[in-house]
Amino acid sequence: MKKNVFQVMMLLMIALVSSTTISKAQMVIDKIDLGIFPSPEKGYKKMVIEVPYSESDKNKKIEFSVGKWMEVDGCNTFNLSGTLEKKDLQGWGYDYYVFKTNGNVASAMMSCPDKEKRNLFVSAQPETVRYNGRMPIVIYVPEAYDVQFKIYTTDGDTYRAAEVRTKK
Template sequence: MRKQILNKLSFTLALVGLSLSIMAQSTIIKQDLSIYPKPEKGYKQLVIEVPHSKNDINKRIEFTVGKWMEVDGCNSHGLQGTLEKKDLQGWGYNYYIFKTKGDVFSTQMACPGTPNRHMFVSGQREFVNYNGQLPIVIYVPEGYDVQFRIYKAEEDIYQASEVRQKK
């Protein structure tokens, strides 16, 4: 019995170690970010780096800035703010600055008896071209984070149908 508990504990610790190792690897920055401006006071610099592939042209990145919050259990919530696209002078690259006062909007449905939930409340989504050779640099206020998705086009290409008009 004691040996089983020790084996389970060893296995759990190994999984935790592996998870921490994977998380640490996801924060490795492969691009030189020294050409980008330093974050202003109260802001932090976040970077999205995606692996280069021969199919970069068939992919897009969707990212959004937000904050983890405790909200009611039935309404949709969103973060008010603006995402400004800036040009990195002399380099031809872009970066983004998200500004917000922290105001949150939501639908106004009554949800009696519905427990609260912990969710990522985000602002407007931004779609950018996938480029595995350049980072996406975003400046956000302290306490906010960025989440992103990679969209990939299907290999199939379809043809639109012509609508014949009656004469």
């Protein structure tokens, strides 16, 4: 009797897992054709961030940074100068980004001759955008540069800021 109950329970678990897997596998998400975005200008390349769609897209953000790997000293912080311009893809209602830089790097000027040099991704100010599993993030960057990104997730809780009242 116990053996039969166990077998039935196992079959039910397998059926439940299988039906969940099949329903997720059959879900079709339309992605945007990257061919609608312009070709990169001379000296630039097109970088694309594509993330999977999820039911919790609204609880996520993407932070991306444009930069390049450089050998730097072992103690200072470094920032790439440059501008990130958000542009409208005319006629489509989508956005893309163009990063322009003269290559200048600012750093703290601490002396640290005893520290070993390190290889560091030196980037410009990061940009934070909505997570959207249906839309790619297209960024045009100079050929010598790269794009890195992070995904931030929240539990969806919303909080209210405190009001400061002045005494009258």
